[in-house]
Amino acid sequence: MxxxxxxxxxxxxxxxxxxxxxxxxxxxxxxxxxxxxxxxxxxxxxxxTAGVLSGNSSGGIFSSGSGFSTLSPGRSVNLNGSNAPMVNGVVVDASGTGHAIGISTQGNGVPNLIFLYSGNSNTPYAVDVNGDGIPDYYLCYHSDGTITLSMGPNCSGSPVTIYAGQGFDTNGDGVVDNPIIARLATDTIPPSSSVNLTPGTYGGVQTVTITCADNVAPGNIAYTLDGSTPTYSPQNGTITNPPKTSTTIGGSGDGTYILKYRCRDLAGNVENVNTATYIVNHNVPNITLVSPPVSFYLSSLSGAIQSTSYVWKSSQTGTYSVRQNATGCTDGTVLESGTVSANQNNTSFLSASQLSLGPNTIFICVSGGLTGQNSFSVTRDDTPPTVTANPGAGGYGYDGTTPIIVQLTYQDNITVSSGYQVAYTTDGSAPAINSLTGAISNGNSYPPSTGNGISLTSNTTIRFLARDLAGNLSTVGSAVYVIDSSRPTIQVNSTSPSNKVVNASNAFGINWQFSGNGASYKVLLGGSNCTSATTTTTTNGTTTSKTTYSGPSGVKYSNATDCECNNGATPTGVSSFTSGNVVSGTPTNSDINVGTAVSTSLANLNFTVGKNSVILCVGNQANQPEYGMQTLNVWKDTQAPKLVSATPSGGATGVNPNPSQLTLVFSEPLDPTSTPVLTVQVFQYSSWKTLNTSNAKFQFLWSSNQPDTLLIQLPWIFFPENALVQWSIGAGSLKDAAGLALASTVTQSFLTTTFGVATGMTAPLFVTGEGDEPSVGSLSIAQSLKTGASIPSGLWSNSYSGDAVVWDANTNLIWKQSDEGVSTDFFTALNTCSALNLAHSGSGYASITNWRLPTVQDLETLSIYNASPSIAVASAFSGTLAAPYWSSTLFAPTVTNGWYVDFQYPDIYFDAVTASYTVRCVSGTMGQGTPKVTP
Structure with a gap:
């Protein structure tokens, strides 16, 4: 308190x-x-005179993922931790059992991160994001109660970041490697489910397995055994996680069992209800699979899995038959028949030559008065799989930090999500896989244990091989990658017109050339099409940041240059040398040579009125090149200049008062000889108070290749705090490069906050002293203030020994040793301090040119908390009146009042801005490190 x-x-x-x-x-x-x-x-x-602070556990100070290590249903959790964008998900209990089955990050209540548990543990160890039942990412439980994802179990491997609506970044480069969430967002196709036990009559308890399949990612399975309709919301029946679940029928004795089942994919699409009816009669032989087939996939190809065996038994003695592609015990092709004894194991065999291509339903039928059955499916697959590398072989640029990531894509005529093998090598040798067992005898398993692809930073040959579930092997594929880390350098020799301003009809010409490695070039329009996003990751206590860039295409790049060169617009009209190849021989058509000047012409119709960006791009490789880039700004001028943007922006609130400057961007280049008529005002209830701007400085940024930009430096260093500020530039006082004047007065306003609030700085504020009167601040002047020779060398060079200042080692503020000896109103006080910056013909008082009226936080650091003597008699200063001193901070609720510090008490108050109080000036910025003050 x-x-x-x-x-x-x-x-x-x-x-x-x-x-x-x-x-x-x-x-x-x-x-x-x-x-x-x-x-x-x-x-x-x-x-x-009253206020209430409130908070609750769902928001406010109880942030999700903070201090809670349990994943109980309904809990909101942020799996990204504190070093990445917050993505809140909700723990879901779709089964209604109080046992969490996953997390929904999509806001639709459907879990798209499925929990995986080990044994009887009540704590999940991993998540499945594609519904195949296999861990994709592992849950990492931290000592502070937060939970994140990692590529390896028990917090091993690199951290995994979730990007809302996109997917997962598995290597910390800020680029989504697994876009499964984006795929779910566009999935509108319902899943389909099936059972492995054909509906019919059976002689005893049977196990039925329900399997869910989907075009993107299967999800929760719902089923009932009482004939009612299974539903997800409200929950009815049993709900389990993908991709399959098993249940038994017949456990209640003879009778009819109606199994109703359906599936919901991870996108939330729900299929219609399926029904399977089973009759259990103990007089019917009950056939069970003691050992299912060793392989459910066979091939007739040499070296593949050509046959398999299985073990079964019947509860009754009778005659039996094994039937292929049957729907029951009266059709199909009989593969095997004979007699069978009750409860005796029987071993049967299947060969690929007995089967048809594709899935084959196998029925085992036993007749002992009544006929019982059991069935399963075996697939004959005589087609080897294929593997492709993405991106494909070729030349690629490398920026020295972000490797080229190559992914191997498995494809087969039989769609499966697991069980196959892909092996690869990067040493030139051929990968090898045992076709019968799937063991890799040479090479590495793909995907790697960490990351989501093969990382390349130098010239590499990747060779790859795949095995499907039937033991068929693909041919060994190969892709050669040439990695070039150099970027071309572009030089612009001249432009026409030279000032880069075109009228309504003339074309624009660029004479340019490049050096270094080059494969292709293109001249594009647009520029600044890309925006950046920075993410941070922490591994083993080390935090790293990664910035990526993306444009209209949505593709992310690790370099802004590469992003711009892939997102600009192609010129149209009668334009020449806008794209082509870089050749070593004699160029033809639009080809160019390295080091040879080329003249590009861009038709006038490519430019719109105002500022246009033209970018010259040369790539060092044909595939995914690294680009060298040069940008030009071209203006098309047919009308008077207009304001495009302002900093601070019009209508902005919470503006940092430091610095007190305006950056104005207009629609075209400005005439640097213009003399803008500037007015700056501060709102005072129903009227505006005009400030003195006679010392304002105007800078046209032609030298910075920004001829459309005007920088106005206002004299007060800081804007008044908590002030509604309005500025205007008078009509006709500002001209463009073509001599057209501003058609009408431009006016905008914004609201400042305090410097401390804007920067998040913590400093002493109001604290309780002894007795009735409060004290202010908490620093000891005797320990913190230094004058003359005691000031550390290197802060600045004071050419005027008679100008005395005081440096505060605790705040790094520099104070004028004496006050200004005047008593004035608030707004005059602003200009009183700014006038010090013009001393000595512009060199500034004590060679300092950033004198300003202090904020209330600056002033309060000069008072002594619970100590004596007060600043009024402190030896570091040449005398401080036991009187009020103005701050630059307005009283926010009533802006006709301003804060001041009264060193008579000492204390902090506010009073009308028209009151007359003393002024002491300060230099530097509190909390921003040791000042380096130069004129």
């Missing part, structure tokens, strides 16, 4: 405010270091 004792300046009465925060069972109350962002809260409390 901390207390604030404030004095109402108008009534002369004191009142106290006490705030106390609790987190779980620990209460934290301190009078010494409250956050400076409380200033605005306190101001509202002064106005309203």
């Amino acid at each position: 901390f207390g604030i004792i404030l004095k109402n300046r108008f009534s002369g009465r004191f009142f106290s405010v006490f705030l106390c925060f609790s987190y779980f069972l620990v209460a934290s109350c301190s009078p010494n270091r409250p956050d400076t962002s409380l200033l605005s809260i306190l101001e509202q409390m002064v106005v309203n």
Whole structure:
């Protein structure tokens, strides 16, 4: 808890405010270091004389994933931790048993991260994201209660980041490697489910396996045995995770059992209800598979799995037959027949030559008065699989940090999601797989144990081989990759027109050339089409950041240049040398040579009125090249200039008062000889107070290749805090490069906040002193303030020994040793300090040119908390009046008032901006490190 004792300046009465925060069972109350962002809260409390802070466990201070290690149903959890964008998911119990089965990140209640459990554990160890029942990523439980994903069990392997609506980044480069979530977002095809036990009559308890299949990712299976319809919401029946589940029929004795089942994929699509009817009669022979087929896939190809065996038995003595492609015990092709004794194991064999291509349903039938049956499916597959490399062989650029990732894609005529093998080598040798067992005898298994592909940073030959479930082997494939890490360098020799301004009809010409390696080139329109996104990952305590860039195509690149060169627009009209190849011999058509100048012409119709970006791109390779790029800004001028953007932007709130400058971007190049007529005002209730801008500086950024930009540096260094600021440039006072004047006055406004709030800086604010009067600040002047020779060397060079200053080692602020000796209103005080920057013909007082009126937080650091003497008699200064001193901070609830520090008490108050108070000026920025002040 901390207390604030404030004095109402108008009534002369004191009142106290006490705030106390609790987190779980620990209460934290301190009078010494409250956050400076409380200033605005306190101001509202002064106005309203009451306030309420509230929080709850679903939001507020109880953030998801913080302090909770259990994954109980309904819990909101962020699996990205604190070093990546927050993606909240909800733990789902679709089974209604109180046992969590997954997490929904899609906001539709459908779990798309399926929990996997080990044995009887109640804590999941991994998640399945494609519904195949195999771990894709592992859950990592941290000591602080947070839970994240990793590529290996028990927090081994690289961290995995979820990107909402996209997928999973498995190597920390900010690029989605597994786009399964994006695929789910576009999936509208319902799944389909099937049972392995053909409906019919059986002599005893049977096991039925329900399998869900889908075009993207199968999901939860729902079924009932009482004839009712299985549903997900509201929940009815048994609901299990994909891709299959088993149940038994006949456990309640003879009778009819109606199994109704359906599947929901991970996208939320639900299939119609399926029905399978089984009759159990103990007088019917009951046939069970003691050992299912060793392989459910056979091939007639040499070296593959050509045959398999299985063991079965009957509960009764009788005659039997094994039938291929039957629907029961009266049709199909009889593969085997004879007599069978009750409860005796029988071994039967199947060969590929007996089967038809594709799935074959095998029935085992036994007759002993009544006929019983059992069935399973075996697939004959005589087609070897194929493997393709993506991206394919060729030349690729490498930026030195982000490797080329090659993925191997398995394809087969029989669609399966697991069980096959892919092997690869990078040493030039041929990979080898045992066709009967699937064991890899040479090479590496794909995918690798970490990452989502094969990482290349140098010239590499990848060879690859695949085996399907029938033991068929693909041919050994090969892809050669040439990796080039150099980028071409582009030089612009000249442009026509030279000032890069075209009218309504003339073309634009560029004479340019390049050096280095080159395979192709293109000239594009657009520029600045790409935006960046930065992600951070922490591995073994080391935090790394990765920035990626993406444009309209949505493809992510690790380099802004490569992104721009793949997202610009192709020129149209009568244009020449806008794209082609780089050749070593004599160029033809649009080909060019390295080191040889080329003249590109762009038709006028390619340019719109205003600023246009032209980019020259040369790639070092034919496949996924690394580009060298040069950007030109071309203006098309047919009308008067217009404001395109402003910084701070119009209507902005919470603007950092530092620095007090305006950056204005117009629709075309400006005339640097223009003299803008600038007006800056601060709102005071129903009227605007005009500030003195005579010392403002105007800078046209032609030298920075931004001739459309005007930078205005206002004299106060900081804007007034908590102020509604309005600026305008008068019509006709600003001209473009073509001499066309601003047609109308441009006006915008914005609202500043305090510097501390804008920067997240924590500094002393209001704290309770002894007795009735509060003290302010917490620093000891005797320990923190230095003058003259005591100031560390290297801060700046003071050419004027008579200009005395004081440096505060705790705050890194530099104070003028004496105050300004004037008593003035708030707005005049702003200009009083800015005038110091013009001293000595612009060199500044004490060779410092960033003097300003201090903020209220700056001023309060000069007071002594619970110590004596006060600053009013501190030897470091040449004298401080026991009187109020203006700050640059307006009182937010009533902006006609401003905050000041009264060193008579000392204390902090606010009063009307028209009041006359003393001024002491400061240089530097509190909390921003040791100042390096130069004129």
